[in-house]
Amino acid sequence: MSSLPARAGRRCHNVVNPFHSVVYFSPDSVREMAGLGIEERSAVYLAARSAAFGRVGAGVVTATFHSFKHEMVARHVPRVWDLASPQEVLDARLRAADATLRRLLGEEALASAEMAEAAELALRATEACERPVRPLYAAHADLPVPGAPHLALWHAATLLREYRGDGHLIALARTGLDPVEALVSHSVTGRGMSLKWLLTTRGWSEEELTAGRERLERRGLLGADGRLTEAGITLRETLEDETDVLDAAPYEHLGAAGVERLTELLTAFTTAVVEAGGFPADLRG
Numbered sequence: 001m002s003s004l005p006a007r008a009g010r011r012c013h014n015v016v017n018p019f020h021s022v023v024y025f026s027p028d029s030v031r032e033m034a035g036l037g038i039e040e041r042s043a044v045y046l047a048a049r050s051a052a053f054g055r056v057g058a059g060v061v062t063a064t065f066h067s068f069k070h071e072m073v074a075r076h077v078p079r080v081w082d083l084a085s086p087q088e089v090l091d092a093r094l095r096a097a098d099a100t101l102r103r104l105l106g107e108e109a110l111a112s113a114e115m116a117e118a119a120e121l122a123l124r125a126t127e128a129c130e131r132p133v134r135p136l137y138a139a140h141a142d143l144p145v146p147g148a149p150h151l152a153l154w155h156a157a158t159l160l161r162e163y164r165g166d167g168h169l170i171a172l173a174r175t176g177l178d179p180v181e182a183l184v185s186h187s188v189t190g191r192g193m194s195l196k197w198l199l200t201t202r203g204w205s206e207e208e209l210t211a212g213r214e215r216l217e218r219r220g221l222l223g224a225d226g227r228l229t230e231a232g233i234t235l236r237e238t239l240e241d242e243t244d245v246l247d248a249a250p251y252e253h254l255g256a257a258g259v260e261r262l263t264e265l266l267t268a269f270t271t272a273v274v275e276a277g278g279f280p281a282d283l284r285g
Helices: 008-025 027-034 041-053 058-065 070-076 086-105 113-126 135-141 149-173 179-187 195-201 206-218 230-246 248-275
Strands: none
Touching: 008 027, 008 041, 008 086, 008 149, 008 230, 008 248, 027 041, 027 086, 041 058, 041 070, 041 086, 041 135, 041 195, 058 070, 058 135, 086 149, 086 248, 113 149, 113 248, 135 149, 149 230, 149 248, 179 195, 179 206, 179 230, 195 206, 230 248
């Protein structure tokens, strides 16, 4: 039985995730990767997120990223490793994270006691994460913790984000949703990416997304009005509840007071990142 208030871990994740993922939308990432010869936006993302695995092929990336079309992944991986080694990509990603957080938050926030406290709390939470059946978490857990507090916090946010993501895929496999159906059903909740960004980032065509919507309609999960049916809502809520269970360990380890404080601190930092324009205005569905 959980010692935390209901959905406390999910609320914390909701501010942990954007603190990490802002780097993927950052012009600093584009600049750093371009310096390595990696210029196409899809290649930048795929390389940056998969570099912790080492020099892997497209199959590993498709399997662990789940919602990306394999043919799109295979256009860039493993070719991207001929442009830059995984370690060079990781170094560039960390430089981009540093530049992004400095630009969006400012030097005072980076040097604050609150930043150091948030980093300490987030790193403590990761102590309870375990590697089995968590490939993206496990790969990133092998990376060193940066010394600067804002980068230590970003690293810990990465671990927590990938740990939950790995668990989410475990739960998602039980639903029977394929990658396109998962994307579409998430998008229509208003919490997932918009159609524009799905087309831009995941490699699926508009026709493939439409076919996914039609499959959801036939399963009774999506109505003709484009909204989730009661069954669809239940499926998505069950999926998130199961993900919460699989993601409980780091937050239980941190304890109710620690989770509440980390959520408070990261809410302030993430809000500042969003208000400073860290994410595209049209990102959400």
